Amino acid sequence: MSAPVSTEPVLSVRDLSVSFRSDTRTVHAVDQVSFDLRAGEVLAVVGESGCGKSVTSMAVMGLLPPTAHITGSVRIGEKELAGADDKAYGKIRGNDIAMIFQEPMTSLNPVLTIGRQIGEVLRRHQGLNKKQARARAVELLDLVGIPAPAERVDEYPHQLSGGMRQRVMIAIAVACDPAVLIADEPTTALDVTVQAGILEVLQSLRERLGTAIVLITHDLGVVADTADRVLVMYAGRPVEQAPVHELFADPKHPYTRGLLSAVLRPGGEGKRRLPEIPGLVPSLDSQPDACTFAPRCARADDTCTSSRPGLKAVAADAGADAPHRAACWHPHTLQETVS
């Protein structure tokens, strides 16, 4: 899949860490995540449940509760968002960056027509009058592939299927043409044929509007079909980053190998969801100076259990900002078959 990709990142995240503190414990939900996203690019974020995917995106969106302690930098173009107050974020959300969630029904207001809900965003952010907002709402419904948009604009959420409601949520998210769209499991609640339609909508947004997309998904088939690059997270930490074809062809981190093995094994092509890897995800109460995957890793040795591996370029001749990086003391080589 191709789309024009500019060189300047529209979203730049550096050393983002998030912990939640209560009287009794501190949960280190996200630990030094960094990535860049350019216009028209799709970054997939994958990892087991609880590895910090949603907390990362909520931190970028400024939507975490006050109990969250956030460090690091989040830049949208020239704007630094870290430390921005609610008022500043209010201007950024919707205009520069928007998010869609897994469950479209809970995010829509059941007593307002979909046209009114899209129109409200346009009136608030872009100062359109009622007539202009309605006309633009019809255009947006058309953009997200809702048939007969001029009629459906007056319908209520319960009159629409789950897939159509998710399209409405996307229309609301992109109403003000944000540079970045974060989609957190946007198709998980939908059946497979409906999922494909939603992914097509995301593809067309990136192609027609140049929207940069962070796509959080458990579905490795979706990653392969949709993403340009992939960020693999484990227990709050980034463990591998790579262009999508490289990640599938030559996964370096044992955790990534574990995730991909079920898909890559002969006959395993039908398995799209993340497989179970033996062992438990570690508690997030501490930040050990060790590889957190060591208890589940067949390659673990004393180095792994006594010092934390940083993300490093995995090709010997690559620079520090190489596109393929892994946080592992003993990364796999291309020659090793995926087991």
Ligand SMILES: Nc1ncnc2c1ncn2[C@@H]1O[C@H](COP(=O)(O)OP(=O)(O)OP(=O)(O)O)[C@@H](O)[C@H]1O
């Ligand atoms: N408000 C909060 N207070 C305390 N801990 C939290 C809070 N929100 C999330 N966490 C913890 O942060 C960790 C990361 O959660 P997160 O929701 O980002 O996982 P995820 O990767 O999105 O998982 P899933 O695939 O299930 O959606 C989890 O251990 C979670 O319990």
Ligand code: SF4
């Ligand atoms: S650093 Fe060691 S324990 Fe961690 S993934 Fe690599 S080989 Fe396994």
Ligand SMILES: [Mg+2]
């Ligand atoms: Mg999540």
